[in-house]
Amino acid sequence: MRTWLKNNRGFLALLLGMGLLRTAVADWNPVPTGSMRPTILEGDVVLVDRLAYDLKLPLTHVVLARLGEPQRGDVVTFDSPRDGTRLIKRLVALPGDQVELRAGHLLINGQEQGYSDAHEVMEAVQPGVTWPALRAQEHLAGRPHAVQYLGGGGHGRDFGPVTVPAEHYFMMGDNRDNSEDSRFIGSVPREMLIGRATHTLVSADILGDWRPRFERFAAPMQ
Template sequence: MDIRRSLRDNRGFILFLLSFALFRTAVADWNPIPSGSMRPTLLEGDVVLVNRLAYDLKLPLTDVVLLPLGEPQRGDVVTLSSPAGGTRLIKRIVGLPGDRVAMRDDVLILNGQPLAYTERQTRGESVAPGWVVDAVRATENLGGREHTVQLLPALRARRDFAEITVPAGQYFLLGDNRDNSEDSRFIGTVPRGKLIGRAHHVLVSADWLGEDGWRMAPRLERWVSAIR
């Protein structure tokens, strides 16, 4: 009896929670960035806004597509459920269905054409507490869309793979931190149904990593900034 009364007295709040949950699972979401696989585009401690209706309307809490709404494009930064285990990841689409994709010495080759890399700079990058290595950052031109990628020559990484053709209905994804990312080089191409949505803005950001342990320093310059 008490449970029924409690439900009745709080039905407005309960409906709000259900509507909020439905909104996050079907329309829009926000995701914290826990790793450096998308550096320098996204940093640990960023919270990104994700448009879940960018590509498909899905049955909430499932990968079942009810209605296609748009086509993923090269250069889109997307969240996805990894086909290798279901872990939520965030990566960049570099290969569309039918594209031929290869990599040689960290140079991405798309449909037989090596991509252009300009504005190369070298800087120090911390990859673990007390371990700083040289990082090469360059602007990659992906079909007319430019963004920055990072290479870590000192790390062991998969910098080469033979050409593959992306199957119909699937996509080839890479992290912008090319030598430190679990992406399609390891998990394979990603079916469209595994794409959750397109990440389009950093909502808020805070530097929460430090050699002295936990810290929280807001990065105000990144708040409400568009993702390139």
């Protein structure tokens, strides 16, 4: 064993370096669910900047230094405050903000966010099954992004108002009727934020024939 370790120390050092890079600097996460449709699709692999907000001790939530401030509209990976599951959602409200939904429309501090370009689509909900959905552009803090609502209504279209606690952030999926987010798991403490998603690295149609979606390769996150 000692001889094997000596002969392979360069390779082991490379693996250790890659592990530290992924746990402290940058990460890539496959997305298996549709809670962020149409922004992120099942089968996308997203690049996450782990230094966007905090420098952490690898493999922990221990913050060593603050490097930046989360902003409304960021797409963020984090550990669920309920059970530790890693999730990816959009940050919609900051500490101290009041959050409310009325008939699916988002209000921040009493101001309804603007909506435009509403149109109907047939949305894939599982392999071989589609469902009518309404998509629109939501103008959150001057950062437009797509959201969608599934036909038949949703159980989270009316919510709040609630005030986001200090050092916490309110997250929502862009697929508003198919997302387990802060409406159900509560606001997310800052130390549980992992990083900001910046790009889709690669993508494959896992609900269909598994073909690569080349148009999504290296696409910036909206």
